[in-house]
Each structure stands twice: as C-alpha cells, then as structure tokens.
Amino acid sequence: MTDLGIAFGRVAFVMLFVLNMGGLLTWVERKQSAIMQDRIGANRASIFGFRLMGLFHPLADAIKMLTKEDFRPARADRVLFGLAPFVSVFFALVAFASIPFGDVLRVAGREIPLQAVTLNVGILYVFAMLSLGVYGVMMAGWSSANNFALLGGQRAAALMISAEIAIGASIMGVVMIGGSLNMMDIVRAQGHLLWGWLPAWGIVTQPLAFVLFLTAGIAATKRIPFDTPEGESEIIGYFIEYSGMKFGMFAMADFLETVVIAGMTTSLFLGGWQIPYLVADGVRFPWGGAIGLPHLLVVLLQVGAFVVKVCAMIFFMMLVRWTLPRFRYDQAMRLGWLGLFPLSILNIALTGLGLLLWGGPA
Amino acid sequence: MAHVAFGVVAAIAVASALGLVLRRNAIHGALFLVVNLGAIAVLYATLGAEFLAWAQVIVYAGAIMVLFVFAIMVLIPGKEETGPDPRRAWRLLALPAGALLFLQLLFVVGGRRSTAATASPAVGGSVESIARLLFTQYLFPFELTSVLLLAAMVGVLLLARRKV
Numbered sequence: 001m002t003d004l005g006i007a008f009g010r011v012a013f014v015m016l017f018v019l020n021m022g023g024l025l026t027w028v029e030r031k032q033s034a035i036m037q038d039r040i041g042a043n044r045a046s047i048f049g050f051r052l053m054g055l056f057h058p059l060a061d062a063i064k065m066l067t068k069e070d071f072r073p074a075r076a077d078r079v080l081f082g083l084a085p086f087v088s089v090f091f092a093l094v095a096f097a098s099i100p101f102g103d104v105l106r107v108a109g110r111e112i113p114l115q116a117v118t119l120n121v122g123i124l125y126v127f128a129m130l131s132l133g134v135y136g137v138m139m140a141g142w143s144s145a146n147n148f149a150l151l152g153g154q155r156a157a158a159l160m161i162s163a164e165i166a167i168g169a170s171i172m173g174v175v176m177i178g179g180s181l182n183m184m185d186i187v188r189a190q191g192h193l194l195w196g197w198l199p200a201w202g203i204v205t206q207p208l209a210f211v212l213f214l215t216a217g218i219a220a221t222k223r224i225p226f227d228t229p230e231g232e233s234e235i236i237g238y239f240i241e242y243s244g245m246k247f248g249m250f251a252m253a254d255f256l257e258t259v260v261i262a263g264m265t266t267s268l269f270l271g272g273w274q275i276p277y278l279v280a281d282g283v284r285f286p287w288g289g290a291i292g293l294p295h296l297l298v299v300l301l302q303v304g305a306f307v308v309k310v311c312a313m314i315f316f317m318m319l320v321r322w323t324l325p326r327f328r329y330d331q332a333m334r335l336g337w338l339g340l341f342p343l344s345i346l347n348i349a350l351t352g353l354g355l356l357l358w359g360g361p362a
Numbered sequence: 363m364a365h366v367a368f369g370v371v372a373a374i375a376v377a378s379a380l381g382l383v384l385r386r387n388a389i390h391g392a393l394f395l396v397v398n399l400g401a402i403a404v405l406y407a408t409l410g411a412e413f414l415a416w417a418q419v420i421v422y423a424g425a426i427m428v429l430f431v432f433a434i435m436v437l438i439p440g441k442e443e444t445g446p447d448p449r450r451a452w453r454l455l456a457l458p459a460g461a462l463l464f465l466q467l468l469f470v471v472g473g474r475r476s477t478a479a480t481a482s483p484a485v486g487g488s489v490e491s492i493a494r495l496l497f498t499q500y501l502f503p504f505e506l507t508s509v510l511l512l513a514a515m516v517g518v519l520l521l522a523r524r525k526v
Contacts, residue, residue, distance in 0.1 A: 120488065121416050124416035127416075127424075128419040128420045132419070135428075153435060157432040
C-alpha cells in the first residue's frame with residue numbers, strides 16, 4: 001500500500017510539475033515577450049480586482065477555449081481529426097517520466113529514487129516519446145482535408161526527422177561519458193569534480209553537444225525559429241482547422257515539449273539536480289572545510305536546484321524564441337542535415353578519442 | 363497479471379496488424395502499423411529486453427514510419443484508393459505465399475522451442491550484453507548489415523542526383 005502511495009506521489013509530482021509549467025508558460029511567453037519589447041503585456045484578467053501581474057490570464061484562456069465552438073470540417077477524417085491533439089499532448093506529457101528531479105530520498109528505511117519511473121534506458125524512453133509526438137501533428141495535418149494543414153503536417157514530419165537524428169547523435173557523447181543510458185546514472189556521473197574544483201557537468205565535458213542538442217531540441221518543439229510547420233505568416237499550419245480546446249492542446253503540446261527539452265538539457269548538460277560541492281551529507285568545499293546538512297534539506301535543495309535550472313533553460317529558450325526570425329523551410333532542413341548532424345557525428349568521434357586518451361567513463 | 367497484460371498487448375498487436383491489412387486508406391494502414399510496432403515493443407519490454415523495446419520504438423515507430431506516413435501524405439492526395447486493382451492477378455498468389463510463410467514460421471518456432479528457452483536468459487536485454495554480442499560473436503553479420511545500408515544510401519543519392 002505504501003509502495004503504491006509512493007509510486008503515485010512520484011508520478012503525481014512529475015505530472016503536476018510538467019502540466020503546471022506548461023500552463024504557466026502561456027503566461028511567461030506573453031509577459032517575457034512584453035518585457036523584451038518594452039511593453040506591459042497581459043495584465044487585464046482580474047479576480048475581485050486582483051491582477052497578480054496577469055497570472056489569471058492562463059485561467060481566462062482555458063475558460064475561453066473550453067467554451068468556444070468545437071469545429072470540424074465536413075470532409076475531415078472524423079477519428080483522426082479528434083485523436084490528433086490528444087496524441088500530441090499525451091506524448092509530450094509522458095516524456096518527462098524518466099527525467100530525475102532529485103537524488104534518492106531516504107525516509108524510514110526506504111530508498112525512493114526521485115523520478116517518476118526508473119528505467120535502465122531512460123534516455124531512450126524520453127527520446128522515443130519526443131519522436132512519437134509528431135504523429136499528432138501529422139494526423140492533424142492530414143485529417144483536416146486542408147492543403148495548408150497537409151503542408152504543415154509534412155513540414156513537421158521532415159523537421160522532426162532532421163531534428164531527431166541530431167538529438168540522438170548529440171546525446172551519444174553524454175552517454176559515452178556517463179557510461180549509461182539511465183538518466184539517474186548520467187546525472188550522478190556529472191557529480192564528480194574535474195581538477196578538484198570544476199563540476200564535470202555535461203556543458204563542461206561536452207560543450208559542442210550542448211549547443212547541438214539545444215538547437216535540435218528547440219527544433220523538436222516546433223517553435224520559432226523552427227516553426228515552419230506553423231509559419232503563421234505563410235501557411236498557418238497543421239492546426240489551421242482546429243478551434244477551441246483542441247487548438248489549445250496543440251499550443252499546450254508545444255509548451256510541454258519545451259519543458260521536456262529544458263528538463264533533458266538540465267539532466268544531460270547542467271548536472272540535473274546536482275549543486276556544485278553539495279554532497280549527500282552537506283556542502284564540501286574544494287578548498288577544504290565542510291558544512292554538515294541533514295539529508296532531507298539536501299534533497300530539498302537538490303530538487304529546488306533542478307527546478308531552478310529547468311526554469312532557467314525555459315527562460316533561455318523563450319529568449320531565443322523572441323529574438324530570432326523564422327528559418328525558411330529549406331534553411332531549417334539544411335541546418336539539420338548539413339550542420340547539426342555532421343557536427344554531432346564529429347562530436348561522437350572526438351568524445352571517443354578523448355575517452356581513449358584520458359581513460360574511460362568516470 | 364503478466365498473462366493478462368500479455369493477452370491485452372497481443373490482442374492489440376493482432377488487431378492493429380489486421381487493421382493494417384484490411385484498411386483501404388493508406389494513412390490509416392500506416393498508423394495501424396505504428397500501433398502494431400508499439401505493441402510489439404511492449405512485448406519486448408515485458409520480456410526484459412528494454413533496450414530492444416525502446417530502440418524499436420525510436421527507429422521503427424519514430425523514424426521509419428514517420429517517413430512512410432510522410433511519403434504517403436506527399437504521394438497520395440486522395441483519401442482512399444478506389445477503382446479497379448491493377449494487380450488483381452498478384453492477389454491470387456498472396457494466399458499460398460502467406461500460407462507457406464506461416465508454415466515456415468510454425469516449423470522454425472516449433473523446432474526451436476527447447477533451445478530458445480535456454481538461450482534468452484544468457485543473452486539478457488541490457489545494452490552491454492547486446493553490444494558485446496554484436497561486436498564479438500555477430501561482428502561479421504553486423505558489419506555486413508552496415509555495408510548493405512551504406513549501399514542503399516549511395517543508391518538513393520545516385521537516384522536523387524539524377525533528377526536534378
């Protein structure tokens with residue numbers, strides 16, 4: 001019974017974290033762009049006069065979308081048209097499951113790994129879920145019986161394939177250094193210190209892979225500068241026939257994917273829940289000296305660090321989204337196949353050479 | 363519990379395979395195949411071959427089938443393939459050929475029952491054991507496969523260049 005409760009708690013934490021982050025991002029998107037463009041941004045929605053910096057806008061949006069007409073084109077493929085947004089959101093939502101948000105929590109003689117699901121090949125799981133998400137988009141594009149939607153679906157498929165190959169090849173370097181496909185092991189492997197002071201985070205040991213992964217990851221979220229499947233000024237995209245909450249779910253899936261990519265970047269390249277010099281029993285400085293901390297506080301600090309890092313990554317991805325213009329379709333393809341992919345192969349070769357020269361996985 | 367799970371997953375696999383064969387709509391068929399590949403991956407996972415399961419999802423469901431669906435979306439504008447079947451004569455061959463394949467499978471699976479049960483636990487499903495087998499015992503077939511894929515890639519490049 002307790003086991004079931006613990007499992008439920010682990011899943012619920014991740015589920016609520018991802019869902020709420022996704023909802024919050026609709027607000028972050030508007031507010032951050034407003035600040036970047038020297039505007040005030042969404043601030044009108046109020047409950048009893050409280051505006052709370054526009055934080056009620058996601059709520060108002062949800063009510064608006066739920067009460068709108070749910071339109072379906074006459075020639076649309078009934079089943080696929082209805083299924084598509086759910087497929088999109090589902091795979092974006094479950095992808096986070098094997099990303100660890102903290103170390104092992106020890107309570108009353110139990111060891112609880114702080115991730116929703118413990119998988120030996122967790123990194124492959126996240127990758128697989130990310131790549132399946134594109135089916136929702138393709139189904140939407142095809143079933144709408146609209147040429148623009150079809151074009152959007154095709155573009156999404158082509159974009160996803162090119163991004164996916166770059167993602168898969170760029171995480172190989174991290175896997176080689178971590179010596180495991182288990183996300184928890186990969187995060188742990190980033191805990192040791194190089195030369196006694198520098199945390200061996202992925203961004204230090206795999207700088208090239210970090211840039212490649214982040215670029216391909218942003219492409220996988222289908223957001224600007226890689227929003228060719230939408231391209232609101234050219235084809236409007238795969239969701240052109242959708243309205244109401246189904247349309248909202250596609251937007252939601254993009255935000256959820258942003259959270260997943262941020263979580264993955266954090267786990268693979270920013271040390272996950274690691275805080276430099278914080279070990280299981282307290283802070284241990286490289287120049288000597290240590291501060292003892294209780295186990296629970298350490299775990300809380302680590303979970304906090306993970307959340308902060310994810311938020312920082314999301315902030316960065318939003319900066320990119322509101323800074324760069326959209327790539328043209330052929331430019332995005334060229335970047336993926338002729339830029340990211342060969343460089344990730346090069347990164348694998350360099351990593352292998354490095355491991356051969358300076359010893360195997362730590 | 364495990365038997366019930368196997369029954370459900372196997373039923374999904376069989377049903378989606380039937381869907382793939384019976385649907386006239388090409389996109390529906392391709393999506394059924396995706397479901398089928400996913401169900402088979404779940405069966406791999408329940409057998410302890412986690413790596414194989416997720417590799418199957420990534421490579422087949424996530425990449426190859428995306429390309430399939432993409433190609434169907436590009437090449438078949440209409441929703442259904444209707445009209446007379448130009449390869450009607452070939453269909454008559456399908457039944458004997460399928461029956462032959464089924465008999466072969468039956469023969470292979472039935473004959474191998476004793477060895478398969480002993481071989482699988484030694485192999486294991488982890489990445490390490492698969493990699494060790496691939497790069498020692500099965501190195502030659504592994505390299506042959508990569509040559510085959512390379513040849514296919516070169517062929518595609520040749521075909522693509524000729525058009526431009």
